[in-house]
Amino acid sequence: MTEEQHYQLSDFDYDLPESLIAQTPLKQRDSSRLLVLDADTGSYEDKHFYDILDYVAPGDAIVMNNSRVLPARLHGARPETGGHAEVLLLRQDHGDVWETLVKPAKKSPVGSTIVFGDDIDNPIMTATIVGELEHGGRYIEFHYEGIFMELLEQLGEMPLPPYIKEKLADQERYQTVYSKVEGSAAAPTAGLHWTPELLDKIRQKGVKTVELTLHVGLGTFRPVEEENIEDHKMHSEFYQLSQEAADTLNEVHEYGGRIIATGTTSIRTLETIGSKFDGHLQADSGWTDIFIKPGYHWTMVDAFITNFHLPKSTLVMLVAAFTGRENILNAYQHAVNDKYRFFSFGDAMFIKRER
Structure with a gap:
């Protein structure tokens, strides 16, 4: 979805009661709630994360960021x-x-x-x-x-985000179950909902799972201070994609499957490389400061899983670039009204559209 309108920072604000900011992870990772949003129509459904199985099809690929958080x-x-x-x-x-x-x-x-x-x-x-x-x-x-x-x-200690005040009992709960490449200053939190068992079920359904690496920097939490969002300078983060992963994802698109990204870090990596190589993926690594906001032309990602993001953040703008601003803010308002849990240890969204 593209929007030519130029937005201001205040256009991405929403009211969030502090009580909805999740302070601790749920006991079972995949029992978090899942708000399924159709980016074309703006319609949404209330589900749980384990229901993601109903929204993927054989031939699709789930992409996951395997970066591991440093006790930084x-x-x-x-x-x-x-x-x-x-x-x-x-x-x-x-x-x-x-x-x-x-x-x-x-x-x-x-x-x-x-x-x-x-x-x-x-x-x-x-x-x-x-x-x-x-x-x-x-x-x-x-x-x-x-x-x-x-x-x-x-x-070292795990560098939890500033809005989390509770002590984390189990440090591994701020790591994804597939984390392996150390280098992040914060977790790629959309991946916190996956369990090994749910990933096995995904694969048994004929869905491929593909890993890439993007090391999350603390710039993720740096607020946007410019009212004209065009003036905001993004932080740079290191990414890496193997040739094997690129070949798999190119093949998925070639045969009509969808590339489904887990989290904004996977999105930024895929779109950085896809933009660089004209809608095609190949082995690549480097630093990206891509700023995805309404008006962006998508090259690789067909659907994605993401958490609920901070008001006026670049991550809300990224999601709005896919859904349209009104659709995402309406969905967020529903999530607030229905008392979803927000931010890093909170609930998730699955955002899809017709190809």
């Missing part, structure tokens, strides 16, 4: 004062240098040191601030003995 929040100390410092890893720049957010940033000038571990005098790992970025960002170089990812598992 580190608590350290300043050796001179013993004062607390919090470091949030955003992405690896090169070698042991990472782009990070540091709190408090004012006490973290270039050349200063942060130590990690219970013993300040004998830390497990140390870090030196080697450069500054905007918004409190810092380039940090880590110093350690051993394997960095193992130390990170020992020292």
